[in-house]
């Protein structure tokens with residue numbers, strides 16, 4: 001077991017990558033706070049973890065609200081007395097060109113994807129210092145590395161996460177707090193389905209995208225969760241400030257357009 005005795009907060013854990021990661025961390029012995037805007041989804045994830053014999057605490061939180069984040073951290077510390085791992089994974093997507101985007105829409109994407117990570121780090125770090133260290137993992141995207149069509153606010157937010165990660169790695173290194181960023185590629189979650197559409201049209205879009213992916217397969221949330229587990233555990237001791245890409249080869253290519261086998 002890689003996370004025995006550790007306490008982890010996973011945001012966005014009601015769904016997709018966050019849920020798979022919360023389950024993966026709990027299977028390795030962590031006590032997991034399942035934090036999400038969706039209370040019912042968080043409860044469902046927590047119930048599943050508990051049904052496997054591990055410990056989980058669901059907390060309803062809007063990560064863009066400092067009051068909510070403070071409460072989430074206080075409830076975690078009150079329940080388990082320490083915080084070792086923070087996975088800032090909650091995120092929202094917005095597919096909209098800038099000239100159609102409202103100020104409120106821009107602020108929401110930045111508020112959840114960027115400010116949400118800042119707030120959680122701000123409130124968790126004092127607990128990690130007290131405990132002698134910790135690991136923070138932020139969810140970026142392949143959009144942290146290069147532009148993505150039709151999603152300027154989302155891409156800007158994921159670019160910000162990349163350098164927030166590196167800056168925090170410098171500021172927190174002496175406190176033995178490692179900070180890394182995981183950059184998933186095309187991963188089969190509700191967010192991806194919302195992005196590319198449902199039904200036959202959505203499937204066709206996914207297939208077209210996969211023609212540009214060397215491994216030719218859609219990632220499962222569990223694939224990303226396994227890499228997240230590596231980055232929050234001692235297996236990655238010595239690694240801080242990195243962008244860890246999990247994209248089935250997509251960003252390795254300057255050009256790649258092969259038929260799927």
Ligand SMILES: NC(=O)c1ccc[n+]([C@@H]2O[C@H](COP(=O)([O-])OP(=O)(O)OC[C@H]3O[C@@H](n4cnc5c(N)ncnc54)[C@H](O)[C@@H]3O)[C@@H](O)[C@H]2O)c1
Pocket residue numbers: 011012013014015016017018035036037038041061062063064089090091092112139140141142183184185186187188189190191192
């Ligand atoms: N699916 C992909 O292809 C992909 C690719 C790259 C990066 N990502 C990133 O992975 C992360 C997880 O996304 P996913 O694909 O699992 O999507 P998802 O929609 O399945 O999960 C996102 C979760 O975040 C929660 N959330 C949204 N706003 C919140 C808020 N304000 N406070 C708390 N929780 C909130 C949602 O309720 C949801 O449960 C996101 O940061 C996303 O940008 C996803």
